[in-house]
């Protein structure tokens with residue numbers, strides 16, 4: 354592989370340096386005039402961040418390759434500045450065996466756009482009845498550490514307890530989709546003033562908060578790790594804050610859409626705004642932003658949920674929940690944390706890369722450039738803006754809630770072990786290492 358010389362990049366907002374990459378790793382940092390035959394990337398005016406890491410991606414393969422594939426989804430990831438994604442288990446078949454997680458990992462390697470870390474199901478078929486082959490998935494070539502029935506809540510407390518006790522034996526964790534199912538039967542949107550006005554059945558905040566409270570207690574009782582997916586309410590933040598103050602082994606993520614959009618969007622009856630958990634109130638958005646800045650919420654995760662046109666372009670009640678996220682996440686995060694002029698790149702790197710890499714156990718990711726570290730980076734233009742055009746996204750699906758919006762910050766390049774997966778804002782077509 355030819356060497357790479359990144360010239361004059363602002364390293365995570367701390368000042369401009371040149372970075373020389375050799376054999377996929379950082380060889381030298383400083384003022385580097387020339388480096389033999391190295392490919393030179395001019396990063397003047399660009400900020401270098403550790404490659405983003407997504408704890409929550411739906412790649413839809415196997416089973417719904419019409420909506421996304423590992424190939425298309427990881428291209429979208431690279432475009433969004435990601436170098437690693439955790440692929441959720443709600444595929445068809447479900448990723449509840451060593452065979453499926455190994456297949457997903459292998460497809461990720463073959464595509465070459467981002468490291469794909471499969472998430473294993475907690476229960477067989479995500480049905481919440483019987484534990485899946487957690488040990489076999491952990492010992493498989495995919496080395497699964499994170500388990501989740503995402504899309505469904507592990508609502509049975511005894512199943513949750515057993516899963517926690519099991520993953521604790523090898524340092525794994527359970528990522529919980531917190532939704533008390535009896536409280537959300539038939540739910541279509543956030544329960545509140547807007548749902549009452551529209552006459553749509555509500556998804557009350559307490560359905561999320563009750564499960565988070567229970568699982569905090571189970572995490573403390575078992576001593577195992579719980580991660581909360583897509584936290585969406587102000588009260589959830591309070592519960593997590595108190596749990597952390599007591600030393601509970603819990604972490605939490607927030608999705609970009611919950612940092613920007615509210616249940617007011619449902620007034621359009623456009624199913625592009627239908628998502629699980631639902632868009633909440635302005636007051637929740639404000640608390641989530643504060644909690645992310647502060648670190649009570651540990652990470653931004655996209656919950657990238659591609660859906661085929663027939664599953665979205667229909668009446669609200671019939672539409673599937675979920676929205677695209679990978680290509681817009683960084684821009685929305687920058688917006689939510691105060692806008693590009695105020696951008697605190699260290700905090701952004703912490704919430705979008707370093708902390709999620711640590712939670713997922715992806716040791717080669719989430720690293721600032723230092724001699725010896727793998728060159729998993731993204732270069733962003735903090736001064737540029739772009740307009741979201743659904744047809745121009747790398748995802749196979751089109752269900753972005755940001756169509757037509759002008760967003761801050763563009764991804765100019767993404768490097769996976771020193772190889773450009775995106776360069777000059779364009780996806781590389783050749784990805785062999």
Ligand SMILES: NC(=O)N[C@@H](CC(=O)O)C(=O)O
Pocket residue numbers: 411443503504505530627628629630656658659673674675676
């Ligand atoms: N977020 C969603 O609304 N949908 C997700 C499942 C999930 O994350 O719960 C999906 O797989 O489509």
Ligand SMILES: [Zn+2]
Pocket residue numbers: 503504505530582583629630
């Ligand atoms: Zn979920």
Ligand SMILES: [Zn+2]
Pocket residue numbers: 409411441503504656658
């Ligand atoms: Zn999800």
